[in-house]
Amino acid sequence: MDNDLALRARARLAIHKSLWLLSDPNVGMLDFGFPERDDGLCTDEVTIRAHVNRKYGRSGGISLEAAVAEGRTQVDLSGMQIDGFKIDVIEGRYLPHLWNWRQPQQNSQRARRLDPMVGGISISDANHNSYGTLGGKVIDRASGREMILSNWHVLVGSWTARPGLRIYQPGRLDGGTSSDMVAELTRHAMAAGIDAAVATLTGRRELINDQLGIGPVTGVDLAFPGMRVTKSGRASERTSGIVDAVDGVASIPYTGGITRMIRHVVTIVPARGLGDVSRPGDSGSFWLSEGSNRAIGLHFAGSDLPERALAIDMQQVLDALGVDLVTRAAAEIRAAPTGTAWPGFTPAPPITPPVRPAQPPSPMRPSFPWQSREFYEPEPDEMPMSTYSNGNGRHHDDEAYP
């Protein structure tokens, strides 16, 4: 099969139209490829292939009529076509590659108690037997306090939770206990349609600006379709992807059967069309632009079929929570002039500032890579409503978009 993009696009659409077949109890998978014949693969045609637990109607086997009557299947696939593609029926039964959940993954460095802590490791709140990912270090804009940034459903997870909720590293599902408490929940942004929360570090353990397996976060950037990105997560560890879409609005089911609208969604697909881009446990990870390590999104959801990751635009997250990313490496901070632990900040008396309303989406977007490049210069009245610092004293509106 040559790599005919138009053919593959038609096939993807046909598979999408065939998804209803997966509701049949006998159908386990749909794909697109060479049909199988007795002597092997038939490489001179391509079909939609329905993988079934068992083919009915073969001589000596159960008839299709009997199978339907017994509820083993509901559909006669023979001779079926969708959008001009024949459906080939292949016998194949697939089982999960089960892991005993007490096994090797818990030996992963990301599942363990780490000191100092870094982005990409296990974390949870005290009340849920689960884990997500410690995204990274942020600073409260008002107080200068050091905080952990992750998702609401990782650090909070309950509609009745209150500030002060204890945060454990590692998360409880990785064996975290009260002795592993490292932070206290401070605030979240779910009311603004942003699945994000911050917890103030207690000082028991240090959190440094480092993404496990990647390096320090260097700033914040705006995602655009085609951008290559990478992340460090508790479950799938380091993965790479390509931004497929931006400016999304998602309807996501949360605990208690409650569906919430999440805004500023960035969609990410696997870099080579294959493999994991994310897995349960990666929630809270920072998606970074590859090469520059600038944060573009906070991972919060995903799907396996098809494989996609969903993140929330990082600048929207930071503005909604009233925090800034730490973008200096630990060594730089330690080498800073003595006098204050965080040069440039004068800590105010401890307060809990209100959650800032989310800013409207910025209209500024770079051209797509496949077009002739034309640098976009924003009109003065199109400047974002808030500027921000990336921690190095520069402001977003000073930077040119590529």
Next chain:
Amino acid sequence: MSTMNSAWWKRAQAARDQLVASLIDHPAVSLIDIGLDPEQRSSEPVIRVHLRPSVEPPPIPEEVDGIDVRIVAGAYTPQSDVEGRGRQRSSHDSEER
């Protein structure tokens, strides 16, 4: 070929907002975004309406204010791990049948 300038993005976001207002509460709709054409028919970004499979979808327009609309399959869930789901990886995503 047009360039994705501010005016285009404003128009795309307004078109997206129209679709969000009319579709996001439908049980079949999981996400509406602006991005690469999954059918690769357009060199410009399109609005994508992500639909949950096995749920009867609402009518989806082919374009809004000149911005093409595409249908994409997708059902998304939050990705914290409860009881070790993330440690398992199946060779395909459907359950054993």
